[in-house]
Amino acid sequence: MQWKNIYRGLMMGISDLIPGVSGGTVxxxxxxxxxxxxxxxxxxxxxxxxxxxxxxxxxxxxGGALLLFSRLIxxxxxxxxxxxxxxxxxxxxxxxPFLARESGMKRNFRPIHYVILVIIGxxxxxxxxxxxxxxxPIRELTGSKAVFLFFSGWLxxxxxxxxxxSGSFVLLLLGAYSTAIAALSNLNLPIIAVIxxxxxxxxxxxxxxxxxxxxxxxxxxxxxxxxxxxxxxFVIFPGLHSGPGSLAVSAVTFLAGLLFTVWLxxxxxxx
Numbered sequence: 001m002q003w004k005n006i007y008r009g010l011m012m013g014i015s016d017l018i019p020g021v022s023g024g025t026v027x028x029x030x031x032x033x034x035x036x037x038x039x040x041x042x043x044x045x046x047x048x049x050x051x052x053x054x055x056x057x058x059x060x061x062x063g064g065a066l067l068l069f070s071r072l073i074x075x076x077x078x079x080x081x082x083x084x085x086x087x088x089x090x091x092x093x094x095x096x097p098f099l100a101r102e103s104g105m106k107r108n109f110r111p112i113h114y115v116i117l118v119i120i121g122x123x124x125x126x127x128x129x130x131x132x133x134x135x136x137p138i139r140e141l142t143g144s145k146a147v148f149l150f151f152s153g154w155l156x157x158x159x160x161x162x163x164x165x166s167g168s169f170v171l172l173l174l175g176a177y178s179t180a181i182a183a184l185s186n187l188n189l190p191i192i193a194v195i196x197x198x199x200x201x202x203x204x205x206x207x208x209x210x211x212x213x214x215x216x217x218x219x220x221x222x223x224x225x226x227x228x229x230x231x232x233x234f235v236i237f238p239g240l241h242s243g244p245g246s247l248a249v250s251a252v253t254f255l256a257g258l259l260f261t262v263w264l265x266x267x268x269x270x271x
Contacts, residue, residue, distance in 0.1 A: 009061020024163035086250040090257025103222035113223040124231030137182035152176035153198025164228030
């Protein structure tokens, strides 16, 4: 068992509690993104037992974060939203220099890669101007609703695997977020099963596609990932509507997030 994946899972789980922040981004910071894709692929194969040592501790960490930190994050977002969001902006921006080095941007990027990077970044940033109004929760399944929820789970899981994209935000845009939360709260097993099936199929298909594209078109995929992460900053950005004191605190939390990203990468590289 790779028990150090528990703390990695904790970091990913905390990020998944923040609207607009992606667990995939944290996986990149920790240097396990490629291994995560391989483990998910391998888990849905004949060699699934070999992946348990990687995935079980990671799952324990993610589950533990959801249980232990959900109230803390809820409190911070309710009472100190601007400094909290600036911490995560620092966290997200801190990964960009690492990605630039990892991709060999100066050496490998062509003009088309920069064009793709900018287009992807602008497209994701534009979602910050959307004001999704989640619909009333679905409580009883019909054929059309089951299809909708299945593909919502699929797209949500795809977003979870893509750095820079929040799975919960995708569900919110699709109008399925309240249904998923209500189903979990009330243990509505049929709806949980349909969404869960979409998530599982999404993980299987998406992880294979992303892993293939990363190996076959690395520069293109790095351009997409860097664009997604850069664009996600605009989704997280809470605005500057506070007084000088709050702005000073936000500057400190931003720097803390930036330094925390660097520290995480160094700690993990030395283990």
